Amino acid sequence: xxxxxxxxxxxVERAAWGIIFSExxxxxxxxxxxxxxxxx
Numbered sequence: 001x002x003x004x005x006x007x008x009x010x011x012v013e014r015a016a017w018g019i020i021f022s023e024x025x026x027x028x029x030x031x032x033x034x035x036x037x038x039x040x
Contacts, residue, residue: 001017001021022036027039
């Protein structure tokens with residue numbers, strides 16, 4: 001995502017996009033705890 005678009009987003013939208021992009025890489029986000037699950 002281009003920096004000018006990323007920095008124009010609200011904080012919540014920016015966090016949501018970060019979570020989505022991270023899940024593309026195989027991470028799992030737990031919405032109940034609001035943190036990523038550990039994969040040890």
